[in-house]
Amino acid sequence: MIDPHLHHVPRLGRHPSRFRLEATPIITVLLGSLLTTLPVIAQSPIMPPFGLLLLLSWRLLRPELWRAWIGVPLGLFDDMASGQPIGSAMFLWTVALIAIDAIEHRMVWRSYRQDWLIATLAIIFCISGGLFFARITGGGSVRFLLVLPQMVWTILLFPFVVRQCARIDRWRVMA
Known part of the structure; x- marks a missing residue:
């Protein structure tokens, strides 16, 4: 016999x-940032900045989700x-989000390729900017080609x- 107190609650x-x-x-962006703490041994930076990738993904997927200050x-x-x-990431991520906002206000519609291009520009800006900040704060003379x-x-x-x-x-x- 079915217990009348345990009825099915519809999800609608x-x-x-x-x-x-x-x-x-x-939480996903925070976990992505924590991936850099994994013990990966390499002579040059090869690990992608997953925190940045997730931030850009969420921002381009759901523009209404965050304001630029979330950077x-x-x-x-x-x-x-x-x-x-x-x-460094505080500044670079915020500037990237402001730039994405500015680009979106000028575009009538976006396609998948345009999102990838926007993300590409933001990735190049943030990684290059991170290299610049590392250099000026005494991180040595790391070359761009690295x-x-x-x-x-x-x-x-x-x-x-x-x-x-x-x-x-x-x-x-x-x-």
Whole structure:
């Protein structure tokens, strides 16, 4: 016999929790930033900046999700996790988000290729800027060619990361 107190609650009309809606993208970016703490041994930077990739993916996938100032706290966390000079990712990520906002206000519509181009420009800007900040704060004389493979790898990985964010986003908004 079926217990009348244990009835099936339909999912129609239900909404996901506010925490799930707002915290999921932030948590994924924080976890992406923590990936730089994995013990990968290499003579040159090859590990893509997953925090940046996830930030750009979420921003281009869901433009209404964040304001440009979100680059400050998420960039601070990334700076602390990656060992970059404090303030570098905070500045670079915020400038990249402001630039994306400016580009979006000028475009009538965007396609997948345009998103990839926007992300490519932001990736080149942020990795080059990170190299600049590392140089001026005493990080030695690292050459641009040394980070070029990391840049290319990050740009090529962007479509995969966007697809994963889209999967997470479907779960995030699901009741």
